[in-house]
Amino acid sequence: MRLGDHLCLTYGTDAEQRDVVGAFVAGGLRTGERVLYLADRTGPDDIDAWLAGRGVDGPAARVRGQLQYRAGDDGYLAGDRFTPAAVIDSLAAAVEAAHQEGYPALRVTGELGWAAGATLGAETLEDYESEVDGLFATGDLIAVCQYDRRAHHPVRLAGLIAMHAVQLVAGPVQVGDQVSITATYDPPGFAVAGSLDAAAVPALRDALAAALAGPGDVWVDLSTAAFVDVAALRMLVRAATALPTGRRLRITGARAAVLRVIEFGGWEGAPGLVVTPGEPA
Amino acid sequence: MTAAVNGLRHQALLYDSPDAFAGAVLPFVEEGLRRQQPVLAVIHADNLMLLRSELGAAAAAIEFIDAAGWYTFPGRTMGRFYRYCEKRAGTTDRIRIVGEPVWTGRDELETVEWNRFESILNVTLGALPVSMLCPYNSQLLPGPVLAAARRTHPELAGGTGSETYAQPASFYAECDETALGDPPADARCLDFDADLALVRRFVARHAPALGLPAGRLDDIVLAVNEVATNAVRHGGGTGRLALWRAGNRVLAQVSDPGRLAAGVFGYQPSASIASGGHGLWITRQMCDLVEIRTGAGGTTVRLHVTVDPAGQDRSRTSQTHTSSTSTPGPTS
Numbered sequence: 001m002r003l004g005d006h007l008c009l010t011y012g013t014d015a016e017q018r019d020v021v022g023a024f025v026a027g028g029l030r031t032g033e034r035v036l037y038l039a040d041r042t043g044p045d046d047i048d049a050w051l052a053g054r055g056v057d058g059p060a061a062r063v064r065g066q067l068q069y070r071a072g073d074d075g076y077l078a079g080d081r082f083t084p085a086a087v088i089d090s091l092a093a094a095v096e097a098a099h100q101e102g103y104p105a106l107r108v109t110g111e112l113g114w115a116a117g118a119t120l121g122a123e124t125l126e127d128y129e130s131e132v133d134g135l136f137a138t139g140d141l142i143a144v145c146q147y148d149r150r151a152h153h154p155v156r157l158a159g160l161i162a163m164h165a166v167q168l169v170a171g172p173v174q175v176g177d178q179v180s181i182t183a184t185y186d187p188p189g190f191a192v193a194g195s196l197d198a199a200a201v202p203a204l205r206d207a208l209a210a211a212l213a214g215p216g217d218v219w220v221d222l223s224t225a226a227f228v229d230v231a232a233l234r235m236l237v238r239a240a241t242a243l244p245t246g247r248r249l250r251i252t253g254a255r256a257a258v259l260r261v262i263e264f265g266g267w268e269g270a271p272g273l274v275v276t277p278g279e280p281a
Numbered sequence: 282m283t284a285a286v287n288g289l290r291h292q293a294l295l296y297d298s299p300d301a302f303a304g305a306v307l308p309f310v311e312e313g314l315r316r317q318q319p320v321l322a323v324i325h326a327d328n329l330m331l332l333r334s335e336l337g338a339a340a341a342a343i344e345f346i347d348a349a350g351w352y353t354f355p356g357r358t359m360g361r362f363y364r365y366c367e368k369r370a371g372t373t374d375r376i377r378i379v380g381e382p383v384w385t386g387r388d389e390l391e392t393v394e395w396n397r398f399e400s401i402l403n404v405t406l407g408a409l410p411v412s413m414l415c416p417y418n419s420q421l422l423p424g425p426v427l428a429a430a431r432r433t434h435p436e437l438a439g440g441t442g443s444e445t446y447a448q449p450a451s452f453y454a455e456c457d458e459t460a461l462g463d464p465p466a467d468a469r470c471l472d473f474d475a476d477l478a479l480v481r482r483f484v485a486r487h488a489p490a491l492g493l494p495a496g497r498l499d500d501i502v503l504a505v506n507e508v509a510t511n512a513v514r515h516g517g518g519t520g521r522l523a524l525w526r527a528g529n530r531v532l533a534q535v536s537d538p539g540r541l542a543a544g545v546f547g548y549q550p551s552a553s554i555a556s557g558g559h560g561l562w563i564t565r566q567m568c569d570l571v572e573i574r575t576g577a578g579g580t581t582v583r584l585h586v587t588v589d590p591a592g593q594d595r596s597r598t599s600q601t602h603t604s605s606t607s608t609p610g611p612t613s
Contacts, residue, residue: 178478197477198510227481229506230560238554257499264566265559266364266550 003105004139006132008164010157012149017042020168021109022050023185024144028107029061034098038110039071065101068094077114082121084128088135095141108143116151129163144168166213181207189219189250196225196232204232208239216247223253223278233261240273253278290412291403293434293443295419295427302328302416303335305438306379309414313377314342319369323351324381324416352383355398356547356565359405363550366409378413384426392426393456394570399433400452401548414438453545461574461581464534468525473509480509480522484533491526492588500567501586505533507560508582512537516580529589530569535582541575 011017025047028035037047047069048058061067073079078086091108098106115122135141145164147157168183179194181203190207211218220236222228240249254262254275262268262275296302306322310332313320322332323346333340352358362378369376382395399415406413417430431437432447447455464470471483484505488498505522512520516537523534547561565571570585 195478195481197481197506198513199475199477227502227506229503229510230563231510234554234559241554257503260500260567261503261563264360264563266360266367267554269368270554 003142004136005142005166006136006145006164007143007166007168008145008147008161009168010147010149010161017146017148018050020185021144021146022047022054023188024107024109025067026051026054026056027185029056029066032066032103033105033107034066034068034094034101034103035061036068036070036094036106036108038075038108039069040076040111040113042111044069066103076110076112077119080120082115082119082124082128084121084124084131087128088132091132091135091141095135095138099140105140105142108141109146110143111146111148113146113148113151116148116153126159126163129160179203183207183210184219184221187219187250188214188216189221191221191224192228193224195227197227197229198231201231201235204235208235212239212243218243218247218249220249220251221253222251222255222258225253225255225258228258228261230261230265233258233267234265237262237265237267237270237273241270243272248272248274250274250276252276287410288408289403289406290436291406291434292412292414292436292438292440293430294414294416294438295430296416297419299328299331302418303331306332306414306416307335309412309438310336310343310377310379311339313375313412314339316375318373318375318377320344320377320379321346321365322379323348324379325349325383328381328416348381348383352381352395354569355394356568356571359398359402359548360562360566362402363405366406366411370409374410376409376411378411379416380413381416384422390570390572393459394572396426396429396433397453397456399430400447400449400456401545403433403435404449404545405549449545450543457574461534461572461583464523464532465525465527468523468534470524471522472519473513473522474519475513477506477509477513481506483522484524487524488531488533491524491531493531493586494588497586501531501533501584504564504567504571504584505535507564508535508584511560511582512539512580515539515541526588530585530587533584533586535584536579538579540577541573541580546573546575547571 009017009020011020025035025037029051044058044062051058051061058067062069076082076087078090094108095106112125115125129145136143147160149157152160168185179192179196179200182191182193183189184191189211196204208218211220218239236249236251243249249272251258251274254277259275259277267273294302294305296305306328310320310322320343322329322343324332325348329345329347333345336343351361362380366376366378382399384392384395387395402413415430415434417427419427428445431443431445432452434443435446437443469483469487471480473480481502484502485498488501489495493501509520509522512535516539520535520537523536525532547565550562551558564584568584569587572583572585574581
């Protein structure tokens with residue numbers, strides 16, 4: 001993810017929401033951006049608890065104005081109804097205010113669970129998701145729209161997802177019963193459980209592409225990978241060597257068998273590659 | 282010796298006495314030291330002591346390795362030589378290696394594969410700026426080993442051409458003339474398709490029962506997976522795996538109906554990370570021996586892992602650890 005992105009997250013459990021949104025908010029606070037949280041059912045205390053788990057002090061961030069929390073009438077539902085133009089105007093004002101106050105960017109995340117209920121104007125959410133894109137062109141705004149899969153109708157949800165440039169998926173991508181690849185957000189990358197062989201190549205390629213699209217280092221956790229074939233490791237090493245200077249692909253939890261392939265392949269000193277050994281848990 | 286070639290110079294030294302050894306090896310390494318080139322001496326323990334004492338203080342600039350811990354299994358040794366040279370190729374005009382293979386205690390198959398190694402080395406290291414001098418003790422070694430040395434080294438020590446030198450491709454084909462034969466009737470067999478997880482589970486279940494040590498299971502599972510992946514991808518989508526025990530070896534054989542294009546099958550590393558072909562190169566290093574036959578009748582790859590603890594640990598236990606002796610690597 002990067003500035004200028006209009007992302008959506010679909011989640012099916014509170015833990016998934018906590019992991020992804022917690023990492024998103026904490027990441028923004030750490031990099032000095034302003035973070036605006038437009039809440040529906042999550043209270044400020046919940047967010048503080050997420051942040052505390054990541055070593056970030058939520059109350060202090062609110063006191064100094066870096067973290068802003070808005071809900072209900074203050075958030076999406078001014079005048080107890082949803083009006084796309086009003087929300088877009090208030091977001092534009094928030095971007096401007098963040099600038100005025102010296103923040104390099106504004107990071108927004110909002111819960112859209114209210115749109116699944118009998119909220120006035122809920123049917124105009126699609127108009128909003130489409131029109132709000134204009135705000136991102138300047139590149140100093142990044143937003144994650146949160147959709148709870150338990151609340152929204154799947155057909156409507158599919159249409160809403162398609163209106164976002166990138167979808168964050170919490171929860172693993174499964175290939176048959178032999179491998180699952182789970183995106184991680186703090187640190188950013190993915191974790192592999194099961195076996196990476198020829199059948200897993202497409203899933204690995206997708207996970208790698210999604211991780212490489214973000215900024216900074218890419219973390220690949222192999223601590224629960226039971227088997228990694230030569231082609232899969234070569235794909236990781238190749239991605240590492242193609243990274244621009246300063247970015248790294250970090251393989252963690254590499255078992256003896258993985259280390260041996262890296263040694264025999266002559267990939268030990270590959271530019272952009274950092275390998276940390278680890279034994280099975 | 283003035284190197285008129287950019288790539289590999291590969292010479293055999295047939296010596297009949299310690300004096301003859303020192304008389305040829307000393308000037309070779311001393312010239313390297315004079316030119317500030319990296320010098321690696323992988324030689325037998327007695328020659329190691331001899332060369333050290335002859336060199337005196339100058340020995341400190343040379344990397345000495347006991348041949349017994351380096352010449353363990355052909356694929357692995359080739360990988361070590363390649364990585365040693367590849368790592369240093371950009372930093373020097375020439376790398377000097379004294380490489381004395383181990384011939385004692387080798388059975389017939391191992392002898393063939395080590396001859397093949399000496400020949401294919403001309404290809405694997407061919408493009409690298411390496412001068413390699415390979416001592417052969419003509420008093421101790423059997424005639425066929427000495428004859429093969431003349432066929433696998435383009436030159437003899439001193440720089441004269443070897444009249445009986447054979448091109449690596451034709452020597453390789455000669456080594457393949459012995460047919461592999463069928464697996465025994467009691468081999469455990471599996472016909473497989475694209476479900477490689479099934480292949481790996483089959484190996485993991487049966488190889489330990491054949492006496493494979495737990496520490497080698499990952500190696501053979503990976504090697505079989507790579508060869509089976511090739512069979513599925515290039516061999517028509519299916520293959521047959523057979524596992525059995527023969528003497529002190531566990532064997533895993535993968536057969537498929539496809540035919541490989543001519544080549545040295547895993548004895549030449551891929552040119553870059555972007556190109557394919559890493560699987561067999563790594564498989565050659567994972568296993569103790571790899572035999573490959575391909576033709577109109579299909580392709581057979583037979584992987585050997587030694588069970589005998591003495592053979593298996595040869596690389597670790599017989600290593601000499603002294604101040605200037607380096608170890609070949611953590612997983613030898």
